[in-house]
Amino acid sequence: MRPFVYERAEEARSAVAAVADRPDAMYLGGGTNLVDLMRLGVAEPARLVDVSRLPYDTVGVRPDGALRIGAAVRNSDLAAHPAVRRAHPLLAQALLAGASGQVRNMATVGGNLLQRTRCAYFQDITKPCNKRNPGSGCPAREGDHRNLAIIGHSEACVATHPSDMAVALAALDAVVHLEGRDGPRTLPLTELYRLPGDDPRRDTVLDPADLITEVTVPALSFGGRSHYRKVRDRASFAFAVVSVAAALDVAGGVVRDCRIAFGAIAPVPWRARRAEEALRGAPATEDAFAAAARAELGQARPLRDNAFKVPLARNLLVRTLTELVVA
Amino acid sequence: MDGTNLPETATITLDVNGVDHEITVDTRSSLLDVLREHLDLIGAKKGCDHGQCGACTVLVDGRRINACLQLAVALHGSSITTVEGLADGDGLHPIQRAFIEHDAFQCGYCTPGQLCSAVGVLAEAAAGWPSVVTQDLSATPALDGDEIRERMSGNLCRCGAYVNIVAAIGEVAE
Numbered sequence: 001m002r003p004f005v006y007e008r009a010e011e012a013r014s015a016v017a018a019v020a021d022r023p024d025a026m027y028l029g030g031g032t033n034l035v036d037l038m039r040l041g042v043a044e045p046a047r048l049v050d051v052s053r054l055p056y057d058t059v060g061v062r063p064d065g066a067l068r069i070g071a072a073v074r075n076s077d078l079a080a081h082p083a084v085r086r087a088h089p090l091l092a093q094a095l096l097a098g099a100s101g102q103v104r105n106m107a108t109v110g111g112n113l114l115q116r117t118r119c120a121y122f123q124d125i126t127k128p129c130n131k132r133n134p135g136s137g138c139p140a141r142e143g144d145h146r147n148l149a150i151i152g153h154s155e156a157c158v159a160t161h162p163s164d165m166a167v168a169l170a171a172l173d174a175v176v177h178l179e180g181r182d183g184p185r186t187l188p189l190t191e192l193y194r195l196p197g198d199d200p201r202r203d204t205v206l207d208p209a210d211l212i213t214e215v216t217v218p219a220l221s222f223g224g225r226s227h228y229r230k231v232r233d234r235a236s237f238a239f240a241v242v243s244v245a246a247a248l249d250v251a252g253g254v255v256r257d258c259r260i261a262f263g264a265i266a267p268v269p270w271r272a273r274r275a276e277e278a279l280r281g282a283p284a285t286e287d288a289f290a291a292a293a294r295a296e297l298g299q300a301r302p303l304r305d306n307a308f309k310v311p312l313a314r315n316l317l318v319r320t321l322t323e324l325v326v327a
Numbered sequence: 328m329d330g331t332n333l334p335e336t337a338t339i340t341l342d343v344n345g346v347d348h349e350i351t352v353d354t355r356s357s358l359l360d361v362l363r364e365h366l367d368l369i370g371a372k373k374g375c376d377h378g379q380c381g382a383c384t385v386l387v388d389g390r391r392i393n394a395c396l397q398l399a400v401a402l403h404g405s406s407i408t409t410v411e412g413l414a415d416g417d418g419l420h421p422i423q424r425a426f427i428e429h430d431a432f433q434c435g436y437c438t439p440g441q442l443c444s445a446v447g448v449l450a451e452a453a454a455g456w457p458s459v460v461t462q463d464l465s466a467t468p469a470l471d472g473d474e475i476r477e478r479m480s481g482n483l484c485r486c487g488a489y490v491n492i493v494a495a496i497g498e499v500a501e
Contacts, residue, residue: 003335006354006400028401035357035396036377048354050401076390080456085464096459100481101447103378105390106397236459236480237379 001038005047009054012179012213018049020181020209027051027211029111030074032103037116041125042132052108056213059083065219071110071177071212075165076101078109088217090226090245094168097230100237110212113166113176113192116203117159117267118239120144130156131200141303147241150302150309152266157200158303160264161193162239167263168228169215170271171245177214180207189215193268203267222249222257225327229320230263231312240264242313248324250284258321260292265300265313272296275317284325289318339403343368344412352399359383359394362409370410370439374483381482384440384447385409391447393481410439413446422446425495433486441482445496448478452500470500 006028009015019025024046028034031052037043056070059081067088069078078084079095099107121127121139128136140148140158148158166189174189192204220226226247232238243263249256258279260272275296282288293314300310335354340347343366350365359376362368362385374382376395383394386408413420422445425431432438452470460477461468468474475493484492 001355003332004354005335006337006398008401008403028398031398031401032378032393032396035398038355039376048398052401076451076456080451080454085457089464092457092464093459096457096461100378100381100393101451101478102381102384102391102393102444102481103396105447106392236477 001041002044002046004045006050007047008050012051012054012056012211015049015051015054016179016181016209016211018047019211022047023208025049026208029072029108030106031111032099032107033111033115037123040123042116042123051110051211054213056110067217069109069215069217071108071214073109074105075099075107075109075112076104079104086224087219088168088172088223088226090223090228090247091165091168091172091217093228094164094230094243094245097228097240097243098164109165109215112163113169113189113212113215114204114206115162118162119148119159122159131159131196134199134201144305145303146305147239147264148303148306149267150265150300150306150313151270151297152195152268153301154196154198154200156198157196157267159196159200159267161203161266161268162264163269164228164230164240164243164263166269167243167261168245169217170269171226171247171259171261172217172220172223173259175216175218176212177216178206178210179213180210184213190269190271196267200267220247220259222247225249225324226259227320227324227327229316231316242309242316244313244316244320246317246320246324248284248321250325253284255279255282255284255288260296260317262296262313262317265309272317274299284321286318286322289321290314293317337400339400341399341402341404342406344408350399354398354400356399357395358385358387358397358399358402358407361399362394362407368409368411371443372436372439374437374440379483380437380440381444382437382440384444384482386443386447389450391444408443408446410442413442420446421499422449422495425499426492429491429495429498430488431491431495432484432488437482437484437486441479441484441492444479444482445492445499448475448496449500451478470497472497475500
């Protein structure tokens with residue numbers, strides 16, 4: 001591992017200043033992904049600015065029911081928070097479906113959002129990878145891509161975003177609060193991430209000095225009728241093969257409103273707006289749910305070995321919505 | 328030092344098993360390496376060194392973490408409990424007694440991590456934390472077999488002592 005200077009940030013502005021003029025500086029949160037990437041030689045910062053002890057470590061509920069989640073809140077604390085469990089069960093379930101108890105105790109909300117893909121080629125510095133080494137090529141296209149993207153990927157990169165939490169937050173219209181070179185600003189979570197196109201280096205639209213300070217989740221009247229369902233290759237402590245976050249508002253057998261996002265099928269947490277559009281006003285039936293899934297997944301362009309993810313995502317959505325009707 | 332490969336160091340204080348230490352560490356050192364190489368506490372094991380096996384599990388301020396993924400320098404001022412600190416003198420911690428009674432290990436390599444993780448699981452359950460297999464998120468979950476298996480999934484055992492590990496933790500949870 002390359003030697004690095006460690007400094008603990010005392011407040012957000014000084015943290016931003018510490019990173020802003022140093023291309024080789026990075027923020028450190030819980031370190032569960034970054035420390036591993038440094039050990040693998042994928043990340044080689046010369047300076048770490050530790051933001052894990054900044055005073056963004058609480059979860060609050062605003063009078064309108066919106067959640068304010070500090071970026072330094074640990075994943076386990078957010079999952080256990082009573083307001084999250086009561087009003088946004090899909091968010092609690094997504095957090096609890098991620099990683100292990102030990103990792104959840106370390107991982108921060110901000111770090112979870114900015115974790116890198118677990119594509120095996122990205123994590124192996126002896127292999128080409130356009131995300132890690134632009135222009136070197138993408139061995140995953142012809143190699144091991146069973147668990148990589150079916151939608152939103154490009155010729156240059158077929159990696160998936162690994163977060164479970166971000167999938168639930170994408171469905172919930174979460175807003176990311178940032179401190180940057182020019183002061184504070186906000187960004188809808190779905191606009192935080194970018195598709196790879198011909199420049200897969202950057203996963204997000206953020207400047208390296210942008211610091212996530214908080215995530216807000218607006219109240220959702222039917223948030224209590226929601227679920228996060230994750231398919232993985234073993235029962236626990238594994239990244240998703242496909243996941244879905246869904247909230248459903250049904251009255252008189254008709255879908256009044258819904259929120260849907262897929263995980264592990266795309267380079268970003270994939271908000272399924274076409275499926276939502278197809279469902280609003282439709283009967284709350286399996287046929288309508290399947291039609292909504294087709295409306296979204298019709299855009300899919302699976303690779304040689306991951307076409308199974310298309311019916312898997314469809315079936316996962318249909319089953320999740322069907323169970324939410326009964327719930 | 329930018330541009331060179333000389334190590335960077337920092338001096339931190341840690342309370343480890345009730346004893347204060349002031350230690351100068353390479354900023355790259357994991358908590359696991361500091362415990363094993365500087366403090367001679369070799370209970371926590373280096374299995375995968377990637378946070379995937381749990382053999383390095385210790386408690387930081389009462390919460391279980393993977394010591395291999397934790398930079399020691401970031402823990403300045405923290406309290407650490409390792410497997411060496413679980414017992415009260417000669418009196419074993421109830422989870423240690425239960426592991427012996429239930430034959431919950433074979434080679435023993437993963438056991439320090441299993442024990443510290445189990446202590447963390449018991450505290451998390453006592454605090455009412457749910458898991459992904461908890462059916463009713465509004466209720467306080469009971470630590471049945473499914474809950475224990477899910478909550479201990481960050482600790483691997485190549486000998487396959489899982490059945491007895493679950494039984495040992497279940498007994499202490501009652």
